[in-house]
Structure formats: structure tokens, C-alpha cells
Amino acid sequence: MSQGLRVTVWNEFIHERRHEAIGKMYPEGIHGAIANYLRSTGLVAQTATLDMPEHGLTDEVLNNTDVLIWWGHMAHGQVSDDVVNKVHQRVVKDGMGLIVLHSGHFSKIFIKLMGTSCNLKWREAGDKERLWVVSPGHPIVEGIGEYIEIPNAEMYGEHFDIPEPDTLVFISWFQGGEVFRSGCCFHRGRGKIFYFRPGHETYPIFHHAQVLKVIGNAVRWAAPNGGPVVTFGHRPEPLEPFEKVDPLAALDHPSLTD
């Protein structure tokens, strides 16, 4: 079933065009590197970028997206609130999966879904990073060993101001002395969200086989599941009939204190 999953990889796509070295590392952009990998595993992947109309996330694109991957860094403020609200609806109401990578922790959509500041500590010094698996039965770590080692990474350190994850999958160790909750699963409405820490534009992290493997696993985990379409609102008739009561008539009930 996961063969037909439709993924859209979104990228603000600025660093790669502005810095020659980064452009060489990701000649098709970070989104292109990720989409190429996902296609190689049998998924249907398209890309979208900030500079496209509606940032490439039109109704038609969103309606044909099972899982959206989000990478942004320096231009979070340029993403329109309308697009953010549409993506939010698609996740919470319709169950579209969302995978937020690295600096996407400060994207409008992630902050809106988390309800917290999503702030953290950071350092760009090439720390060695080791992501330890703490939930070895989770589908997101299929094919992964006890840890993933990344030779040089931007450090992200606790406290990471997010709600406690529904499942914590990875904890990172950093050479410089910090730790970080690096793989975090959340359910929000009908949707599933995975935050995955690795991935900076100045490191070749989206060419790392294990990092890519986790992203592919996360797509399969976050895909919509065909659960109930939830309905809300006024239900004047009870499922079990009973005689309705005048609320103010209840004032004399002995359970009341006065």
C-alpha cells in the first residue's frame, strides 16, 4: 500500500542558490535530494518551493499529498499565513502526515501545531552527533542500528521547548556536551507529525544513508490511515433517549453546596 504514497517535499530553497558550496552539495536543492531518495524506494514524490505561487502548495497539490516534508531555515517569515492555515487544516482535519526537518522547528506550521515556542540552543561548529534509538520497536527505526552517527553537524541542545512527544524515538549526543530529543512523534487531530533533527544546509546530511532511511520510514508511518472522519458541533438528539431537563430546575439538587 505504501507504494502509492504521494509525498511533497517543501524547501525554501535559498541557501542552495546563494552559496556556491551548498549548491554543489545539493545541485537539485535539498528537496531534490530527498525526493530522489524517496522515489528510489517506490514512493511518488514531488517538490514545492517558497518562490512558487502559493509556495507551490496549492489546493490541488495539498489534496494530492499524503505526507508533506518541510525544510526551511532563514525565510520562515516569508511563508504566507494562508498557506500555513491550509496545511494546518490538512493535517488536523484530513490526516495528512507532516515531517519537519531540522531548522523547520522554527517554521510557522510547526509552532502552530505545537503551541509552544519551539526554541532551542544551537552551535555551528561541526560537532560529532550520535542519535541513539530509545524506542526500538517503532516503525520509524526499521533497518536502523542502535544509533546513527553523523560525523559533523550543527548542534541543537535542550531545552527544546516542545510538548512532550507522544513517542520519543531518538536522543542525540553531541561532542560539545549537549543532548537533544531528535526524533519526536506527535498525533494532532487526524494527522501524524514527525520532527527529525538532522540536516543543516552546510553539511551533507541529506546524503547520509541512515538519515534518508529514517525519512522514508517516517513517511510510511505518517501516512493517513483511513480512520473515521470526525464530526463536531451541535447534537440536539441524544443517542440514548431521555427526558430533557430544564437546567434551572436543577438548582435544589442535594449535591450543591448552597
Added chain:
Amino acid sequence: MSQGLRVTVWNEFIHERRHEAIGKMYPEGIHGAIANYLRSTGLVAQTATLDMPEHGLTDEVLNNTDVLIWWGHMAHGQVSDDVVNKVHQRVVKDGMGLIVLHSGHFSKIFIKLMGTSCNLKWREAGDKERLWVVSPGHPIVEGIGEYIEIPNAEMYGEHFDIPEPDTLVFISWFQGGEVFRSGCCFHRGRGKIFYFRPGHETYPIFHHAQVLKVIGNAVRWAAPNGGPVVTFGHRPEPLEPFEKVDPLAALDHPSLTD
């Protein structure tokens, strides 16, 4: 220690002045009924309402509030975004407790903190409600029996579109056939949040001894705890010194796929 806790009870305070019967039930407003109870238990309680300047939630008031209680129903849209943002900061950054009552599920502050729609099903027919304790070791149920019975209540039914609570304390049974997660604890940033379902303006629920007892317990649970002031941002120097690495030099590492 909890003796000195400072609570602010916020109410939009419209129903009580518009409908004579509701005004008789809550002559000092819902906020007054709750504040009077809290004072009787040794807490310091003040009140604030929608029609006051800054809705009564000035910096001075917020800076002197350990726990804020929120009741709103028909005028959520009239609450200014500035006040909502200040309350949000006070919870997440400073650790102020927040207790959201009943129809406050649709308040701007609760939706902003949860990240979901906070929608639900509802019926105003005087259903009998029974709130069952499912977390009997939690401080919020101190002095409560196995369940709380409310003779007539507005029904709220699942699905309640919230993140899975960090601790689920109460589940409600309704006469008409529905259930609801009625007592929900959340940690957000340094703050603690308790959503408590009972309490409609047309029922005397804020005179119910067990309901009031839970609100008082929740204040004590949600109070700030003196944990660390969290710092965020750029940390150029590691705690453990190491030789910093040119990120682009890492491109040849054997862990990379290409």
C-alpha cells in the same frame, strides 16, 4: 507554601448580566463564585473580566498571578490577540499555571496552546454526567471519590480534538450515550495546564462541592515550581572543547551514500 498562591479568575461575564436566571445563580458572576471558594481554602484570589481595560489582564496583574483560571463562552473573538499572546508567554516562558473551564475549550489561548481545533460535540439537554477518575494517584483528585456525579449538565462528546493529554485524570459518562475526556493535564514549556470540562452558565455547576474541590486541587498542581529558567539561542562555545570543523570538509566521509 500553597497558602500564598495567587490566583486570577477570568470570566467574560456576559451571560450573568444578560439573563436574569443566570444572574440569580451567580450573583457575583461565575468568577466571583469560584474566587470565593478559592479564598475559603486559603488561596489569594482576584478576578478579571472582558470589559475591563486589557480585559483586566494587565502586566501588573499577570506578573502577580501564579495560576490563571479561564471561563469564556460566547465572546472568545472579543479577546484581544495582544492579551492572548501575553498570557501564552506567561505560561510557556514563565511557568504560570492555566486552568481552562468548560466552554473555554474554544478560547483563543487554549487553541493556541493546544495547536489543534479543540472542537467537540455538544448538547444542552440536561444529561446526567458522571466523571470517573482514571488516574487515582494524581494530586488533582485529592479528596474525590471514584466518580463525581453532576445531576444535569451540558453534554460534550468525543472526538475532542486535543493533543493526547500528558495525564488523563477524568473520563465523563453522559446519559445520552457519549463519553468525554473531562480532566486533562498538559505541560507546555515551563507551564502546566489543566482542562476541566464541567461548568455551563445555565447549570449551578460552580456551586457543586466536588467540582470546586477539583478546581482548588488543580490550582495547587498547576502552580509554578521554581524549575530552571530556560535559556535559548546561539552558543558558539561548547561545554566540552573540541577542534571545530569546516562543515564542507566533511563531504568525503564514508557514511555518505554518494
Added chain:
Amino acid sequence: MSQGLRVTVWNEFIHERRHEAIGKMYPEGIHGAIANYLRSTGLVAQTATLDMPEHGLTDEVLNNTDVLIWWGHMAHGQVSDDVVNKVHQRVVKDGMGLIVLHSGHFSKIFIKLMGTSCNLKWREAGDKERLWVVSPGHPIVEGIGEYIEIPNAEMYGEHFDIPEPDTLVFISWFQGGEVFRSGCCFHRGRGKIFYFRPGHETYPIFHHAQVLKVIGNAVRWAAPNGGPVVTFGHRPEPLEPFEKVDPLAALDHPSLTD
């Protein structure tokens, strides 16, 4: 992938042979009814019962089982501790899925995995039951509506003495006034466990289309995921070399109080 999943359905298989009416309801036993359904969805299902050598759960059977389904009621004490310990190892160490049905809440294996009494309230009076979905994005509710209605059921009521589930999927409403956490997901070690409440031997609940659908979904959710084989024990050599320290030399460190 789920096509090849191998399920073993275990049943103590006493009621069906002792009571004619129950035997008519489940002519191949409860295990037979469930296994037949699972086969009809493309799974490989075998059965095992209490009266078989090693209760039918030999090493060979367990080593060829991806997910074990457990139904027991009146003979929990007759299950050998050796078999329980082997099943426990298979779940925690090897990642075999486990689905515990109804009165299996009192089975040795469930109590051992939960660490609590697993006790509850019960009544056999034919209550109407309605299982409300509270986690609509979860794979276990694929193809299910907002609730499942069971016309007559044995009632189980809170407090249910289990650890707070990792994900709560269903909450039951009962006609007689109780609620129950009826669909509960747990991760334990490398294994996934689903407790599902419906199913008494005197009601035809394992012929109920929606109940069977959930059991099939749960099998797919609980299947092993190919995550890391976890290693434990003494690791004298650090991953990051450093000069080892004589522990007793540290007594003068200024962080110490005396």
C-alpha cells in the same frame, strides 16, 4: 508486507466445550472464529489452546509467530510460568506483537507486562456498549466509524488498574453508567501490545464485523518492525576515548557538599 504476517490465536478453550450454547455460538472455538476472519484478510493464522503440550506455544510456534492473540478467562492459573516467561521474552526482547482480548486482562502475561494488578469492575447484564474513537489518526481504527456499538456486552468499568497507555484509542460508554479505556496501546521493549476490551464468551462479539476489523488492524500495527536488536551489558571501552579516572580520586570536587 502485511500479507505474510503470521498470527497465532491462543484460547484456553474451555467455555465452548462446557456450555452447549457457547459451543453453538463458536463451533470452532473463539480462536477458530478469530483465525478464520484473519485468514480471510490475507494473514497466516494458526491456533493454540491450553490443553495442548506447552499450551501449543512451543519454541517452534513462537519463533514463527509475528503477533500472538490471547483469550483466556477462567483458567489463567493453569498457564505455566515457563510459557509466560517465554512469551514475555518474545515480546520484550524479540518484538513479537501481543493482542490481549477482554478477560485476558487477568492473564499472567498481561499482568507481568503491565506491572500493575490489571483489576477492574465488571457486570454481566447485557449492557449496551459504545466504543468511541479518541485517536482518529491511529492505524488501528482504519475503516471504523466514530464509534462501534455492541448491542449487549459484559460491562467492564473504571478504574482499570493499568499504566497510562502510550496511546488511548477507544473509550467505552456503558448503559449502566460506567466508562472504560477499551483500546490501549503499549510499547514494551521491542514489542507492541494492544489491549482490546470487547469479547465475552456468552455474547457473539467475535462475530461482530467492526470488532473483527479492529483485531485485524491491531495485528498489522503490532507486527515487528525490523528495528535494532538492542544490546546490553558491560562496555568497558567508550565510543569517545577519554582518560579513565580513579573514582575515589574525585572526593574533593567542589560540587560536593561536604
Added chain:
Amino acid sequence: MSQGLRVTVWNEFIHERRHEAIGKMYPEGIHGAIANYLRSTGLVAQTATLDMPEHGLTDEVLNNTDVLIWWGHMAHGQVSDDVVNKVHQRVVKDGMGLIVLHSGHFSKIFIKLMGTSCNLKWREAGDKERLWVVSPGHPIVEGIGEYIEIPNAEMYGEHFDIPEPDTLVFISWFQGGEVFRSGCCFHRGRGKIFYFRPGHETYPIFHHAQVLKVIGNAVRWAAPNGGPVVTFGHRPEPLEPFEKVDPLAALDHPSLTD
């Protein structure tokens, strides 16, 4: 209220008497060091050791213990199952708090409450340890900074085979490259459990001011809360009367598949 809390500190008390250097570090035993600290904060603390009759945990002692602290290392197998079962009952049924320190992860009582192997990786090489706070609003970190630094410690590394904690409070960074979930809160029945990693007999960790502070905070958090005494068992009469149904009469209901 917390002034009158009654704590019992249990220690197997072998290392301190067998090794002169350890005996000098803890002249009154590890239990004595901890109990002295707790008394200095206004708590009532007594101690109990393995070699006492019933390991010092008689009914009278347990009935007068609000919170039990457990330190064991080399003699877990010598603790009688009867005592373990009584402690388990006191936690789950009566709400006694339990704080398990360091090598107590392998104690019978902790394994019984967790339901998993509680295994981990370890190294005794004097690693520097830094415990980062990841739940800054939790009462257990009152008065603690963003992290606790321990100059030399025995390393414990992931994967730590425990259920996902209800709240994760600390994550440890180790010099040798590992991480560990070092402060873990669990609710089990009416009781609260805190696992706290630091503390080896060959390091002066129970003289560390911040470690002791956390233990004292944990005692206050884990104390019983006066919630409901839960009742279980057969309830033939419903809270809401209805006409009872002959279970076998339900066989023709249209919800059934065959």
C-alpha cells in the same frame, strides 16, 4: 504538609562494609547519607537494610512509610519475594511513593513494576555526566539549573529497557558518547515512581548537593495524594437501571456478520 512526610531509605548495605574506601565515603552507609539530608529538609526519615528481619520492611514500617527510597546493587536476588510483593501492593494499591536509585534498576521491585527487563549498557570509567532538564515545569527540578554536572560517574547507556516514562525529566550526556533517560516518572495504580540514575557506590554522588536536592523534591512529588480508594470486582447492579438481557438472545442482532 510535606513537613510530616515519612520516608524510609532502604539499602542493601554491603559495599560500604566490605570496601574500606567506600565505607569512608559513606560512614553511615548510603542510606544514612540520604536520610541525613532528608531530615535536614524537614522530612521524617528512617532507614532499613537487607540484613534486618524482613529486610527492615515489616508491615509496621511499610504502613508508616509515605515514600520508600531503594538502593541495591549486588544482592538483588537476596531480597525475598514476599517483601517485594508487599512493597508492590503498597505502591499500586495504597499509593506509597517509590524512588529507585541507580543500580536499583535491576531490583526485583522495579522490574516487577515496569514489566520489562530494565536492562542497559554500563561502564565504570569515571565518565563526566551532565543531566539536562527536559521538563522544566516539573516539581522534581525545583531549585535545579538547566543541567546537573557530575564530575565522575559510572556510565549507563541506552537502550534502557523501560516503558516510555509518563514524564521524562532528565536526559544524561556522558563523556564516552552515550545518552540515558536519567529521571523518569511513572504512575502505577495509586502510586508514583521516580527512577533517578545517579549514584554509584564508588563515587561520592550522594554527597552532591544537586543530586540530593532532586531526591528530596522527588519525595515530595511521589507522596500519596489522598485520591480515591479504588474498588474492584463484581457489580451486579448498574448505576443506571435498565432491563437486563439474556446474552444468548442477542445472536440475531443485525450488527453481526453471520
